[in-house]
Amino acid sequence: MATTASPWEPIDPLRCRHCSALLARVGPLAVSIRRGGFEVMVTGSDATLQITCYRCRASHTVKTGSPLEHGTRPG
Numbered sequence: 001m002a003t004t005a006s007p008w009e010p011i012d013p014l015r016c017r018h019c020s021a022l023l024a025r026v027g028p029l030a031v032s033i034r035r036g037g038f039e040v041m042v043t044g045s046d047a048t049l050q051i052t053c054y055r056c057r058a059s060h061t062v063k064t065g066s067p068l069e070h071g072t073r074p075g
């Protein structure tokens with residue numbers, strides 16, 4: 001609660017569960033995907049994204065508007 005994060009600010013890193021590549025940043029109501037100069041921001045309370053890892057091709061499903069439970073928090 002002491003952070004400046006807003007629901008619209010995707011700050012939580014989503015890493016590939018197989019190779020740990022950084023795939024996206026996730027917030028409660030937004031997901032941001034950035035590769036080089038290319039960036040996609042998805043916002044909404046009920047969005048589902050299918051993200052394929054650029055390294056190992058593993059498939060991940062990310063939902064906004066639900067508790068963050070991807071279990072890849074650092075630490």
Ligand SMILES: [Zn+2]
Binds near residue numbers: 017
């Ligand atoms: Zn991967």
